[in-house]
Amino acid sequence: QKEVEQDPGPLSVPEGAIVSLNCTYSNSAFQYFMWYRQYSRKGPELLMYTYSSGNKEDGRFTAQVDKSSKYISLFIRDSQPSDSATYLCAMRLSGYALNFGKGTSLLVTP
């Protein structure tokens, strides 16, 4: 079983929709949870990070962590065509390495 699982999509939504992106993980010792956005042929951009279970909000983005279910989510409200990208979840156990999901491709259509 892979440590971090993420549905590759593609996920296609109309502009203005609420988007839900999800990752599951197998190792309950993961401590920090990150979401990155990666545009085509560019480096990943850190959107948000969380440590504890619960919600964290930043503008149109909300990150949610459920440690009991080993499940994290990123919600995007009022989605825009500029949100079209691949979204990567990442988690840290200890040390310096981050464990990444393979990413979910999102397309927001006007």
Add this chain to the structure above:
Amino acid sequence: SQTIHQWPATLVQPVGSPLSLECTVEGTSNPNLYWYRQAAGRGLQLLFYSVGIGQISSEVPQNLSASRPQDRQFILSSKKLLLSDSGFYLCAWSGTRDYEQYFGPGTRLTVT
């Protein structure tokens, strides 16, 4: 503000040729530096990280090596490239919060 640079942006190299990719960070001191590879259909894989000048830790055994000759400079090298070395190479930096990693624009390497 901090800025991270990588070059070249794209590179096409024949099998067996050497490799040198460079990464520099501006606007911060004593960063942690990382090299990742993103292969098609696979997630990002940490190759090397460095917590200081001359200090390199390898995460994956392979024909690649890394060096940190200056505080804000990180170099990825190979003496002889393999076809399997093709991929998107990303440099990243972090401060004291090492889970908060910021990536550069990447180098797309194709080995032919």
